[in-house]
Amino acid sequence: MTIDLSLLPDGGISWADASGPDGHIVLSTRIRLARNLQGTAFTIRARDEDRERIREQVIGAGREIKSLADAAVFRVDGLDRADRQLLYERHLISKELAGLEAGGAVRPGAALVLGGDLGVMVNEEDHLRMQSLHSGFALQRAYATLERLDGELGARLPFAFHPEFGYLTACPTNAGTGLRASVLIHLPGLVLTKEIAKVLQGLSQVGLTFRGLYGEGSEVVGNFFQLSNQTTLGKSEEELLDHLGKIVRQVIDYEEQARRVLLRDAPSVIEDKVWRAYGLLRYARSLSFEETMNLLSGVRLGVGLNLINDLGVYTLNKLMIFAQPAHLAYVAGRPLADPDLAIARATFVRRSLEEEAGRMRPQAS
């Protein structure tokens, strides 16, 4: 069975359309709420039949709710590996739910309910991981839709809640609000000016943390960082979001400042770096994922600094998604391994940039 990506609401990538606030620096905002059902062991300790029952309960409750009434339902445990990887590469399910962790297998009962920018992962580490994914820097907007979904599902499903400890989760690091908000932010200016270590160190002092492109346990590639709250208990949802929002706003300001410094002190170096990155993406015949991400970071910086015009951020975001292995295999219609994979990646990137080149007027002044 192969997923037809065109059936996903908005193709599943509306979060990458660069339409949101501060889209030139912030790729996307994600908030998730962890919830569990009373009277059932947490997912990892639950029996297969418990997980199956939970899946049916969540899917059934979703059908009664307007925001999920037309949602696509994926029984993740029935998908083959390539399809699970597609959903993972689109940031719609976690590595754990996709069963892609080293030595891991997909868990019986795993499911995804996906309605536009709202989704519910079922039988992840917690029974429900509701998430809201938005383009740009949009914490309040993302939380507004998620809060409504939480209320509507909570009125139909008996969530495990404790007066002192709040919402009860499999891992105590998520207890309380169960809320983790993360902002995927592109910080090449801070990396190039070597200020990034200071900023990241500062984050841990104010109770925030950073992760790589795919969240927990993932590497930082292409100068993308996910900034998120570290604690979930002892502060209200509004306080957690307000705090993260203020710090992210500061980080955006630092990044813009660093970019101004780069342009002022080393304009020719930056311009050369940006156009070299563009040139390699435009003409290379074989590209690794990591190299592609680093080059895309340079080009994105060039677009942000108006050194490259008429190249949309959305195109760059789509390239980030389609440069990943399962997407390239999907486009090719067959499984791919290196060296074919690296060749297919370079071909896809080259063609996408050629398509845009008609509108592009490079002016390397």
Place this chain on the structure above:
Amino acid sequence: MQCDHCGERPAAIHLTQIVNNSVTTLHLCEACAAEKGVQTGASVAKFPLSDFLASMGKGAAGSLPATTDDTPCGFCGATLKDFRDAGRLGCPHCYASFETHLRDLLRRLHGSSQHVGEVYLPPEAAAAVGIAPPRGNQLGELRDQLRRAVEAENFELAAELRDRIRVLDDH
């Protein structure tokens, strides 16, 4: 500045409290602050779960009678040892079964064990008042949040919370 509590070590934490409209500031050293259960952002960040789980074997939990580790949760049968090995609890009841340990762990992880976010209304209660029920103790929660926002000198948030309290008060 010396610690107000022990008067020996230098004060590192300055705790401002508002009680009955009067502001008091306590200057505490790290040790006394920890004793009073005050956690700073920095000390929270220094306490990742893996370190804590590792320390449970050697530290306070290690000195408990060995049987404590083997007493299973009455609902799912998981033990503290299982938790230490897997890093995940067995079921929601584990929070009651291992309450003392978890309260301590939650305080170390989050700086507090008291949930102050939205209060859950179970389906039967929600049905009684309609699908989008007013949150039970919303006004009290907002007032608590306002107090904390003022303490943290977060006046922007405080103004927003004050407006929300006014709206609720008017109803």
